[in-house]
Amino acid sequence: MSKKPFVHPGKMIEFVLQSLFKKPATVNYPFEKMKMPEHFRGKLNFISEKCIGCMLCVKDCPARAIQIKKVGDKKFEAEIDLGKCVYCGQCVDSCPRKALEITPEFELAQIDRNKLKIVFHAPESTAEPKAQ
Amino acid sequence: MNDTENIKAKLEAKFDFLKDAVKLQRDRRLWIEVPYAKFAEVFDFAVKQLGFSFLCTITGLDAGADLEYIYHLAQGAGQMLNIKTKAPKDQAIKTITAYFPSGIIYERELVDLLGTKMEGLPAGIRYPLPDDWPDNQYPLRKDWNADVLDRNVGSKMEGENINITVGPTHLKEPSDFSITHKNDVTIPIGPQHPALKEPESFSVALRGEKIVGIQLRLGYNHRGIEKGAEQRSYIQDVYLLERICGICSHAHSTAYVQAVEEIAGLKVPKRAEYIRTVIGELERVHSHLLWLGVAGHEIGFDTLLMYSWRDRESVMDILALITGNRVNYGMNLIGGVRRDITPEEIDQTLKVIDKLEEQTKYYIQLALEEVTLIQRLSGVGTLTTEDVLRLGAVGPTARASSVPRDIRKDDPYAAYGEIPFKVITDDHNDVYGRTIVRMGELMEAYGMVRYALKNLPDGPISVRAPRKIPAGEAVSRYEAPRGEDIHYVKSNGTENPERVKVRAPTLANTQAVSKMLEDRYLADLPIVVAAIDPCFSCTDRAIEIINLDNSEEKIMTWKNLRDYSVDWYKKQGVDFSKMSSRGGSAFGGKRSKFG
Numbered sequence: 001m002s003k004k005p006f007v008h009p010g011k012m013i014e015f016v017l018q019s020l021f022k023k024p025a026t027v028n029y030p031f032e033k034m035k036m037p038e039h040f041r042g043k044l045n046f047i048s049e050k051c052i053g054c055m056l057c058v059k060d061c062p063a064r065a066i067q068i069k070k071v072g073d074k075k076f077e078a079e080i081d082l083g084k085c086v087y088c089g090q091c092v093d094s095c096p097r098k099a100l101e102i103t104p105e106f107e108l109a110q111i112d113r114n115k116l117k118i119v120f121h122a123p124e125s126t127a128e129p130k131a132q
Numbered sequence: 133m134n135d136t137e138n139i140k141a142k143l144e145a146k147f148d149f150l151k152d153a154v155k156l157q158r159d160r161r162l163w164i165e166v167p168y169a170k171f172a173e174v175f176d177f178a179v180k181q182l183g184f185s186f187l188c189t190i191t192g193l194d195a196g197a198d199l200e201y202i203y204h205l206a207q208g209a210g211q212m213l214n215i216k217t218k219a220p221k222d223q224a225i226k227t228i229t230a231y232f233p234s235g236i237i238y239e240r241e242l243v244d245l246l247g248t249k250m251e252g253l254p255a256g257i258r259y260p261l262p263d264d265w266p267d268n269q270y271p272l273r274k275d276w277n278a279d280v281l282d283r284n285v286g287s288k289m290e291g292e293n294i295n296i297t298v299g300p301t302h303l304k305e306p307s308d309f310s311i312t313h314k315n316d317v318t319i320p321i322g323p324q325h326p327a328l329k330e331p332e333s334f335s336v337a338l339r340g341e342k343i344v345g346i347q348l349r350l351g352y353n354h355r356g357i358e359k360g361a362e363q364r365s366y367i368q369d370v371y372l373l374e375r376i377c378g379i380c381s382h383a384h385s386t387a388y389v390q391a392v393e394e395i396a397g398l399k400v401p402k403r404a405e406y407i408r409t410v411i412g413e414l415e416r417v418h419s420h421l422l423w424l425g426v427a428g429h430e431i432g433f434d435t436l437l438m439y440s441w442r443d444r445e446s447v448m449d450i451l452a453l454i455t456g457n458r459v460n461y462g463m464n465l466i467g468g469v470r471r472d473i474t475p476e477e478i479d480q481t482l483k484v485i486d487k488l489e490e491q492t493k494y495y496i497q498l499a500l501e502e503v504t505l506i507q508r509l510s511g512v513g514t515l516t517t518e519d520v521l522r523l524g525a526v527g528p529t530a531r532a533s534s535v536p537r538d539i540r541k542d543d544p545y546a547a548y549g550e551i552p553f554k555v556i557t558d559d560h561n562d563v564y565g566r567t568i569v570r571m572g573e574l575m576e577a578y579g580m581v582r583y584a585l586k587n588l589p590d591g592p593i594s595v596r597a598p599r600k601i602p603a604g605e606a607v608s609r610y611e612a613p614r615g616e617d618i619h620y621v622k623s624n625g626t627e628n629p630e631r632v633k634v635r636a637p638t639l640a641n642t643q644a645v646s647k648m649l650e651d652r653y654l655a656d657l658p659i660v661v662a663a664i665d666p667c668f669s670c671t672d673r674a675i676e677i678i679n680l681d682n683s684e685e686k687i688m689t690w691k692n693l694r695d696y697s698v699d700w701y702k703k704q705g706v707d708f709s710k711m712s713s714r715g716g717s718a719f720g721g722k723r724s725k726f727g
Contacts, residue, residue, distance in 0.1 A: 011494075012435075025442075025445075037452045037453050037456055037457075038453070038456075039453075039454075039455060039456030039457075039471060040452070040456050040457065041456050041457055041462065059365070060365070060367050060368060061368070062364060062367075062368035062369070062370075062371040062372050063371075086371060086375065086460075087457070088371040088374075088460070088462045089456075089462060089470075090367065090368075090370075090371060090462075093465075093470065094367075
């Protein structure tokens with residue numbers, strides 16, 4: 001190889017000086033938190049009032065992470081296993097009544113595996129009249 | 133008459149039984165079905181007379197009493213001939229490795245997953261199942277299910293009728309592994325090794341510093357995704373297949389949805405095709421920048437790693453902005469895309485692309501002028517044009533050896549037929565050439581993203597797809613950052629696919645790695661392996677100990693290894709033998725021993 005040597009000695013100094021005065025690229029987590037992008041797919045939220053129990057979300061979930069149980073007349077509760085969930089958001093797309101929504105919440109780590117299963121109960125006030 | 137019709141005419145003229153039996157699915161896609169007795173003749177004709185010089189992959193299907201095989205052959209100009217044949221389950225079929233040495237890995241896959249009896253298959257290491265996999269268990273057969281697996285003890289199965297022959301004997305002998313000299317040393321690199329980013333295992337035979345033989349063991353990342361895909365619906369499979377790989381997730385999901393759309397006859401809106409292209413090219417940018425960093429790291433040029441990974445972050449941010457997440461974008465849907473691109477996102481993307489282009493120009497200048505970089509990479513991992521054609525390498529690995537193999541040009545999908553770009557090739561044939569090709573592709577990708585975003589058509593982003601896909605089959609080819617990615621999908625009219633077959637680019641390139649390392653020094657191994665940008669996650673357990681004194685081979689199973697470690701610790705004065713291998717309280721009641 002008879003190429004002449006790469007002569008840009010100033011290039012790196014430029015970067016070094018720039019970086020000296022730049023604010024750090026990292027965020028001081030957990031005291032500061034990054035803003036998640038608009039479409040970010042985090043923890044799921046279930047709105048029981050809107051659910052009609054069509055089970056499309058259960059059917060389309062690639063990770064089989066959702067269970068919908070009928071707890072009363074037109075009352076449904078959902079159990080979502082965040083340990084299984086792959087955060088693809090297909091259930092939200094499949095839901096015809098927008099009973100499922102994505103939240104930007106991402107701090108979902110647990111030491112106990114069972115705590116990853118979250119149950120969204122049907123609201124108490126509307127469930128009571130049925131019991132009477 | 134175009135090329136495809138020409139080939140059809142030639143086939144029909146040559147073979148009487150193929151008269152009106154050649155199925156022209158669409159331009160560049162031909163299907164023929166031949167009885168096994170005639171297969172060798174037709175295959176020979178296709179390869180030698182019709183110029184089908186590249187074996188994409190072999191798909192195996194369980195068709196009741198028979199096993200069905202589909203040989204996907206391709207020509208330089210994107211023509212694809214799919215030869216189907218059938219043979220009873222207990223009948224042996226002949227290997228095609230005489231035509232395509234690269235076919236060996238696809239045939240081993242058939243042997244392991246479908247239980248094909250392959251006549252003439254050379255001895256060697258199995259792929260992709262573990263060495264302690266029980267005999268006569270073939271996961272891709274329709275009557276097999278995973279219940280025989282005991283998940284708590286790795287891959288090992290327990291039961292009365294299950295025998296385990298450690299290492300399938302018919303594949304055991306390492307015949308092409310030439311240890312002839314008494315001073316030769318074999319060293320294992322992997323499954324876990326600092327130079328490797330993912331588990332794969334190389335047994336490297338060394339004479340001094342020179343590599344005299346190399347054996348590759350793949351399959352450590354085999355997760356049974358193809359079997360999983362058969363048990364899920366088409367919608368679920370989009371997300372399952374997307375998770376084959378974190379770097380080229382869009383490549384896999386696009387390849388899959390394209391195949392399903394072809395079967396269902398869906399016309400994807402133009403805007404959706406453009407958005408798929410944009411995400412695909414942004415993915416290529418982030419993959420190539422990642423590669424540049426890894427390559428820099430492997431040759432001790434960590435400054436390059438810092439620079440290129442810093443730049444890669446900006447592409448990742450753009451991808452997160454458009455799709456929501458940094459990896460596994462979840463952008464595809466059967467019939468289109470799930471999210472639109474807003475004008476603000478377009479502005480942001482264009483800004484980042486301008487900045488990255490500036491940086492990439494600097495890296496290109498660096499690659500062309502920096503003496504240490506040129507000297508470290510030149511002549512390393514040489515792969516000649518003939519070897520590329522013979523071993524079936526794909527992607528930048530092939531293009532760096534003057535083979536202009538690029539699916540985006542050969543068989544345009546999405547919006548690639550409308551976007552101007554050049555196929556970058558190089559004649560260096562080595563790691564240096566692969567670096568130049570990837571840098572050139574970065575520049576092309578910027579141009580394509582810019583063009584696509586400026587000419588983004590208006591209109592809907594998806595069409596409604598039925599849940600039940602009509603019976604049919606299709607092959608989809610996609611140029612992933614690492615090379616050609618192939619998905620074959622067969623539907624049977626229900627909500628679940630009958631068969632999904634994936635051939636990731638790395639599997640095609642692994643054949644070339646052994647060739648590249650022949651007669652090279654051990655110190656070149658990390659960079660040569662890194663130069664194909666391997667992704668073993670896409671491509672797919674056992675430790676093999678070769679005792680050189682008497683060439684006795686011993687494979688240690690999970691249990692052997694555990695016993696060995698318990699013994700070893702006993703000698704050091706620590707008794708682990710009462711410890712449960714299934715977790716639980718490992719140190720319960722025994723703490724005093726350590727205190």
